[in-house]
Amino acid sequence: xxxxxxxxxxLSHSKLKGFEYALNPYHGCxxxxxxxxxxxxxxxxxxxxxxxxxxxxxxxxxLSKELRIKKKGVVGLGTVTDPYQPAERxxxxxxxCLELLLSHDFPVCIQTKSSLVLRDIDLLKKFSNLEVGxxxxxxxxxxxxxxxxxxxxxxxRFQTLSELSKNGIKTWVFLGPVMPYLTxxxxxxxxxxxxxxxxxxxxxxxxxxxxxxxxxxxxNSYYPYLTEKYEMIISGEEHFYIEIFKNVNKKCEEIELRCxxxxx
Ligand code: SF4
Numbered sequence: 001x002x003x004x005x006x007x008x009x010x011l012s013h014s015k016l017k018g019f020e021y022a023l024n025p026y027h028g029c030x031x032x033x034x035x036x037x038x039x040x041x042x043x044x045x046x047x048x049x050x051x052x053x054x055x056x057x058x059x060x061x062x063l064s065k066e067l068r069i070k071k072k073g074v075v076g077l078g079t080v081t082d083p084y085q086p087a088e089r090x091x092x093x094x095x096x097c098l099e100l101l102l103s104h105d106f107p108v109c110i111q112t113k114s115s116l117v118l119r120d121i122d123l124l125k126k127f128s129n130l131e132v133g134x135x136x137x138x139x140x141x142x143x144x145x146x147x148x149x150x151x152x153x154x155x156x157r158f159q160t161l162s163e164l165s166k167n168g169i170k171t172w173v174f175l176g177p178v179m180p181y182l183t184x185x186x187x188x189x190x191x192x193x194x195x196x197x198x199x200x201x202x203x204x205x206x207x208x209x210x211x212x213x214x215x216x217x218x219x220n221s222y223y224p225y226l227t228e229k230y231e232m233i234i235s236g237e238e239h240f241y242i243e244i245f246k247n248v249n250k251k252c253e254e255i256e257l258r259c260x261x262x263x264x
Contacts, residue, residue, distance in 0.1 A: 001051060001052050001053070002052075002053050002054075002055060002087055003052065003053070003054045003055070004054075004055050004057045005027065005054045005055065005056060005057070006056075006057065006058045007056045007058060007059060007062060008062070009062060009066070010023060010059050010062040010063035010066050010097075011023055011063065011066050011070060011075065014076055014079060016076055016079060018074060018076075018109070019073075019074050019075070019076035019079065019109065020071075020073025020074050020075070021070070021073055021074070021075045021076065022075070022076045022079040022080070023059075023063070023075050023076070023077050023078075023079075023083075023097060024056075024077075024078060024079060024080045024081050024083070025055070025056055025059050025078075025083055025088070025091075025093040025094050025097060026053055026054065026055060026056065026081045026082070026083065026085060026087060026088075026093070027042065027053070027054035027056065027081065028044070028046070028049070028050075028052050028053040028054050028081065029049070029050065029053065029081040029082050029085050029150075030050060030053050030085045030086050030087065030150045031050070031082055031085055031113055031114075031148055031149075031150040031151040032049060032050025032051075032148070032149050032150045033113075033147060033148045033151065034146075034147050034148075034214050034215060034218045035147070035177050035179070035205055035206070035211060035214070035215060036049060036211070037206050037208055037210070037211050038080050038081055039210055040208055040209065040210045040211065041080055042080060049214075050149075050150060053085065053087050055087055055091050055093060056093060057091065057093065059093050059096075059097060060093065060096040060097055060099075060100060063097055063100050063101075064100050067100055067101070067104040067106065068104075072104070072105070072106055072107075073106070073107070074106075074107045074108070074109060074129075075101060075106050075107065075108050075109070076109050076111070077094065077097070077098075077101075077108055077109065077110045077111075078094075078110060078111045078112055079111070082111075082112050082113055082114060082151075083110060083111075083112060084110075084112040084113075084114035084116040084117050085114065085150070086114075086116075086150070088114075088116055089116060089119075094120075095119070095120050095123070098120060098123050098124075099123060101127075102123055102126055102127055105127075105128060107127075107128075107129035107130065108127060108129070108130045108131075109130070109131045109132075109133065110130070110131070110132045110133065111132075111133040111134075111135065111174060112132070112133070112134065112135070113134065113135045113148060113151040113152055113157065114151065114152050114160075115152050115156040115157070115159065115160040117132060117160060117164070118160055118163055118164070121163070121164070121167050121169070124164070124167070124169050125167055125168065125169065130169065130170070131169075131170045131171070131172060131198070132164050132169055132170070132171050132172075133171070133172045133173065133174050133201075134157050134160055134161050134171065134172075134173055134174070134197075135157075135173075135174040135175075135176070136154065136157055136173055136174070136175055136188060136192065137175070137176065137177060137178075137179060137183060138154065138179070138182065138183050138184070138188065139154055139184060139187050139188045139191050140154070140184070141153050141154045141155065143179075143182055143183075146218065146222050147179065147218070158191065158195055161173070161195040161197060162195050165195065165196060165197075170198050171195075171197045171198060172197050172198050172199045172200065172201065173192050173197045173199075173200045173201070174200075174201050174203065175188060175189070175192065175200050175201065175202045175203065176201070176202060176203025176204070176262070177203050177204055177205040177206060178202065178203065178204060178205065178241070178244055179205060180205065180226075180229065180230065180233055180238075180240045181223075181226050181229060182223065182226075185202070185244060185247065185248055185251075186247060186248075186251050189248065189251050189252060189255070189257065189259075190251075190255070192257070193255045193257050198258070199257075199258040199259065199260065200252070200257060200258070200259045200260070201259070201260045201261075201262060202245070202248050202259060202260070202261050202262065203262040204241050204262060205233075207233070207234055212234050215230065215234075216230060216231070216234070245261045248261065249261065
């Protein structure tokens with residue numbers, strides 16, 4: 001379900017590394033990823049994650065006012081929810097915000113799982129400082145379909161990365177979360193290296209209340225043979241990522257791919 005809402009502010013101060021501001025045109029996300037921890041970040045209490053999306057329809061108007069008075073700084077576009085989720089096709093809130101950010105020459109960093117970002121290539125090309133990050137969690141689309149049911153296919157995401165690069169836009173990959181015993185990280189890194197992103201960030205599964213139940217439900221439904229292993233990871237008994245990060249580092253060094261590991 002889509003609901004139109006009005007907001008009072010647009011840019012919020014960001015504590016994320018490299019960003020001064022965060023801008024999120026949507027509240028809720030149709031991509032409905034199993035591991036999404038946005039509901040706990042925004043204290044979502046409006047039903048099942050993925051079923052409702054609130055569109056901040058007056059966001060461009062508010063942003064326009066704020067850009068006149070705010071100090072210039074990097075804007076993370078889609079730090080909480082995906083700015084190119086399906087509703088954006090109709091509402092174009094992200095596009096209108098980009099037009100404004102461009103006219104004020106603000107640096108922008110976008111993160112998405114959607115090929116819809118290609119619609120705005122005309123704008124993206126005009127920025128003096130802009131990056132687009134595409135998230136990948138697996139090279140296997142049957143896993144992706146279960147894990148990120150509303151998001152673009154793996155193939156579409158790789159095509160998006162290629163198309164952006166071809167157009168001179170700086171790209172990076174957010175490889176995460178690495179799903180224990182499911183994501184073939186080394187195979188995925190091999191494939192990523194073919195599209196030559198600027199860098200890759202590798203992230204763990206962020207376990208917390210609200211996420212754990214959804215992850216366990218997913219594992220019990222599709223991969224019941226992993227139930228015990230995931231229970232151990234959730235209880236903190238399994239040091240799964242130490243080995244994974246070591247292998248990722250080695251692989252990236254071998255293929256000369258710049259990579260950053262989100263160990264914390
Ligand atoms: S795309 Fe991002 S915000 Fe949307 S459901 Fe997936 S993880 Fe959450």
